[in-house]
Amino acid sequence: MRSVFKYLAVASLLGLPIAGHADTGDAEAGEKVFQQCKGCHQVGAGAKHRSGPHLNGLFGRKAASLDDFRYSKSFQRAGAGGLEWHADTLDVFLENPRAMASGTRMSFRGIKNADDRANLIVYLRTFSDDPANIPEADPTAQALDHDLDPAILALKGDPEYGEYLSGECTTCHQAAGGDDGIPSITLWPEDQFVVAMHAYKTKQRNHPVMQMIAGRLGDDEIAALAAYFKDLEN
Amino acid sequence: MTLNRRTFLGASAVAAATLAAPMVRAQGKPRVVVIGGGAGGATAARYIAKDSKGDVDVTLIEPTRTYYTCFFSNLYLGGIKDIDDLGHSYGGLAAGGVNVVHDWAVGVDRDAKTVTLAGGGSLPYDKLILSPGIDFVDGAVSGWDLSAQNAMPHAYKGGSQTELLKAQLKAMPEGGTFAMVAPPNPYRCPPGPYERVSMVAHYLKANNPTAKIIVADPKPKFSKMALFQEGWNNHYAGMVDWIGEDFGGGEVSVDPATMTVTIDGEETKVDVCNVIPAMKAGRIAEIAGVTDGNWAPVNAADMSSKADPDIYVLGDASQQGDMPKSGFSANSQAKVCANAVRGALTGSKVFPAKFSNTCWSLIDANDGVKVGxxxxxxxxxxxxxxGFISQTGETSDVRKATYEESEGWYAGITADMFGASV
Known part of the structure; x- marks a missing residue:
């Protein structure tokens, strides 16, 4: 996180636009991960069904929807139930295939490493329609979940000031990080903390008390609180 | 010194040379030169001039006096729009502070940072924005080259080519054949060829109902395919024969002299042949040395060229990641770029890039669909x-509303590109 914030601070000084958080992986690394799948699945030019279906045009496809492959009952049910293959459903599936479709013939334990999955998904994505040519094709990245001014995100908070201001928070939120009905606010990544507080301030998040508290905090004060709470361990 | 003819001529030649290489630097103001006055270039020029409030010197180089949009040109083929509805002058841009030069840019000197004009002279720049649209790949369709564009028009740049294709459509004999050679990916306006098929069918249904349309397509599928095919069945049953890659649609040659098209070995005599060849970035991008293959790679954050940080490439000519090549995309990219260029030159605030696109297509009068x-x-x-896309089976009310929305968009984007008319 710290290095990201250094980049943000430098970028904002230079007036550079700041790269989004849109998810991307590395297709080349993904091709290596795909070695594990190759025993049963083919992808690319001339790919055919093996014990598993070929994976061309996978993204945006309904599960079990290729006419010429004999799917397990489990996948047929999943397809009939509306399962479609997108980056998010593939991520869940690849982490633990049997959790999503218990009777599948796919005897694979899954890929526990999230980066490996992300890379594999980016690699497989290259064999489905390209949105540049077919604009309705599946997305290739996830949107930023906020539109906060990068200059606000780039503010470097003063944790000492944050500690002073935190008195107002710890009346309800436990400094020790416990959650007994009121959420824990310690050890949050700074950017998430700042985004959340500004969402209350601009009333995009609904909670009357938080809207009131955040409403009178300035940008520097929110940054200070984020800087303080991010390291608060007891 | 007595002025004889020789020294007089010499002196005036020096004066002329000085004029031909004008020092346009306006008292140290930063200078932006924009090449190409379409959806990318006109928008970028207008926004930089408008938002810098005179602090940046903006010159737009565009050969045509009246710009005919390529978007909506199919509606002119269908008889739904007039050619005059598609023409726009640059008066609004000039009045808005943009120095509009009607000339061809023929050279870019990246070391000296100057642009050479076909009419002589050169323009210095601090930042150069290239938005030249498309040119065609030589030899892309066997038998066709630019010298054949009168016999077999591409009509894929707005204006005279569009009017030519319309004239040929009108002159088709009763029960004649209209052929289209569709382009391979990537190309300007992914649904464009199929909207054109729809609008040609719309015209023929009313004026020449026994005529036929054949499309030879090197692709196995295309944007909004299900929507177009549903519409062709509903409105123009039996008129359109689309031959995709699987049936040899990519194995095509044409003969403009005999007006024949050969698809997968089978020769057909046709009455009109609309050849839309494979495309590449407008030539000046190649001359500037910022292309890699057919297109110019750019940094997504600000549309700057990967080959030169002082050059930006917008719209169809750029290798623009997931965005389709469209007027909407170019306009969207232009605003991101204008913000970044102005920031770099004047220190104004630069915001993160956000892009959007929507392609509306008209299948029949009041039957509009969209993808965005x-x-x-x-x-x-x-x-x-x-993203989103229209659904098959939508009600006619929904489709009519979609079409009306596209008309609103046309009014909006052309005002955004050219400013208020004078």
Whole structure:
């Protein structure tokens, strides 16, 4: 996180636009991960069904929807139930295939490493329609979940000031990080903390008390609180 | 010194040379030169001039006096729009502070940072924005080259070519054949050829109902395919024969002298042949040395060229990641670029890149469909993050509303490109 914030601070000084958080992986690394799948699945030019279906045009496809492959009952049910293959459903599936479709013939334990999955998904994505040519094709990245001014995100908070201001928070939120009905606010990544507080301030998040508290905090004060709470361990 | 003819001529030649290489630097103001006055270039020029409030000197180089949009040109073929509805002058841009030069840019000297004009003279720049649209790949369709564009028009740049294709459509004999050779990916306006098929069919249904349309397509599928095919069945049953890659649609040659098209070995005599060849970035991008293959790679965050940080490439000519090549995309990219260029030159605030696109297509009068998406800049490319598309089986009310929305968009984007008319 710290290095990201250094980049943000430098970028904002230079007036550079700041790269989004849109998810991307590395297709080349993904091709290596795909070695594990190759025993049963083919992808690319001339790919055919093996014990598993070929994976061309996978993204945006309904599960079990290729006419010429004999799917397990489990996948047929999943397809009939509306399962479609997108980056998010593939991520869940690849982490633990049997959790999503218990009777599948796919005897694979899954890929526990999230980066490996992300890379594999980016690699497989290259064999489905390209949105540049077919604009309705599946997305290739996830949107930023906020539109906060990068200059606000780039503010470097003063944790000492944050500690002073935190008195107002710890009346309800436990400094020790416990959650007994009121959420824990310690050890949050700074950017998430700042985004959340500004969402209350601009009333995009609904909670009357938080809207009131955040409403009178300035940008520097929110940054200070984020800087303080991010390291608060007891 | 007595002025004889010789010294007089010499002196005036020096004076002329001085005029031909004008020192346009306006008292140290930063200078932006924009090449190409379409959806990318006109928008970028207008926004930089408008938002810098005179602090940046903006010159737009565009050969035509009246710009005919390529978008909506199919509606002119269908008889739904007039050619005059598609023409726009640059008066609004000039009045808005843009120095509009009607000339061809023929050279870019990246070391000296100057642009050479066909009419002589050169323009210095601090930042150069290239938005030249498309040119065609030589030899892309066997038997066709630019010298054949009168016999077999591409009509894929707005204006005279569009009017030519319309004239040929009108002159088709009763029960004649209209052929289209569709382009391979990637190309300007993914649904464009299929909207054109729809609008040609719309015209023929009313004026020449026994005529036929054949499309030879090197692709196995295309954007909004289900929507177009549903519409062709509903409105123009039996008129359109689309031959995709699987049936040899990519194995095509044409003969403009005999007006024949050969698809997968089978020769057909046709009455009109609309050849839309494979495309590449407008030639000046290649001359500037910012292309890699057919297109100019750009940094997604600000549309700057990967080959030169002082050059930006917009619209169809750029290798723009997930965004389709469209007027909407170019206009969207132009605003991101204008913001970044102005920031670099004047220190104004630069905001993160946000891109969007929508392509509306008209299948029949009041039967409009659309596909759209939002995009963000990642380190590698402009990436699609969300989108929508019209559904098959929508009610006629929904389709009519979609068409009306597209008319509103046309009014909006042309005002955004050219400013208020004078």
């Amino acid at each position: 998406a939002t995009y963000e800049a990642t380190d590698e490319k402009i990436a699609k993050v969300d």
